Amino acid sequence: MKNIKHKNIPNIQIVGVVTKKEDNFFIVETNKREIKTLKAVSCVIEPEIGDKVLVFRQDNSEAYILSILHRESSEQTIVVDKLNIQTNSLNLNSLEINTKSLSLNSTIEKISVVSAFVEIKTKVIKNISQSVYNVFSFFKQTDESHSQITKKHLDIQSETSRKIVKQTDMTITKNSFLKAKDEVRIDGNLINLA
Numbered sequence: 001m002k003n004i005k006h007k008n009i010p011n012i013q014i015v016g017v018v019t020k021k022e023d024n025f026f027i028v029e030t031n032k033r034e035i036k037t038l039k040a041v042s043c044v045i046e047p048e049i050g051d052k053v054l055v056f057r058q059d060n061s062e063a064y065i066l067s068i069l070h071r072e073s074s075e076q077t078i079v080v081d082k083l084n085i086q087t088n089s090l091n092l093n094s095l096e097i098n099t100k101s102l103s104l105n106s107t108i109e110k111i112s113v114v115s116a117f118v119e120i121k122t123k124v125i126k127n128i129s130q131s132v133y134n135v136f137s138f139f140k141q142t143d144e145s146h147s148q149i150t151k152k153h154l155d156i157q158s159e160t161s162r163k164i165v166k167q168t169d170m171t172i173t174k175n176s177f178l179k180a181k182d183e184v185r186i187d188g189n190l191i192n193l194a
Contacts, residue, residue: 014055015069018047026065028055040064046077 016035020027026047028035037055039047045068047053052070057063163169178184 012057013066014057016053016055018049018051018053018065021047021049026053028053028063028065030055035063037063037065040066043067044078044080046079048077 014028014030014035016028016030018026019029019034022036024038026037026039028037035055035057040056043065047065047068048071050072051068054066054069055063056066
């Protein structure tokens with residue numbers, strides 16, 4: 001790195017290329033020298049090595065990268081402490097969207113998702129809703145253990161129903177009613193109606 005002493009240098013704007021990053025500083029190479037710069041607050045895109053940038057320096061004070069003029073890669077990194085977006089309509093078109101966050105809070109009056117495939121991997125899902133409506137052409141659920149508590153009323157309607165239990169099936173109820181229009185069949189090696 002070239003060390004050059006500058007004396008009484010006026011306000012200047014220089015175009016250069018980022019060649020190195022050292023802590024919070026960026027080394028920008030111009031035609032004849034290298035300049036140690038900081039990223040200006042107004043420069044919302046994080047500079048990367050190889051970027052063509054616009055640098056501003058006032059007298060002999062610190063130099064700042066004002067903006068990214070050109071980048072070979074189309075990928076851009078935006079670093080801000082807090083970002084607020086207010087708009088009537090927001091459209092995102094992307095082949096892939098990746099998000100990483102410690103916490104995500106969202107308040108949405110209505111949400112609509114159309115997808116060919118959805119995969120969710122999580123440790124805990126907690127859903128608190130007044131009403132949930134699911135419509136499936138086919139639904140399959142596999143659990144290690146399953147517990148369901150219905151405090152008031154459970155209604156199941158189906159054309160046909162089959163339950164296969166490998167070991168023991170127990171029903172504990174105050175009253176039980178079984179009503180069939182045609183036939184009731186109980187088949188077993190031992191039938192105990194006590």
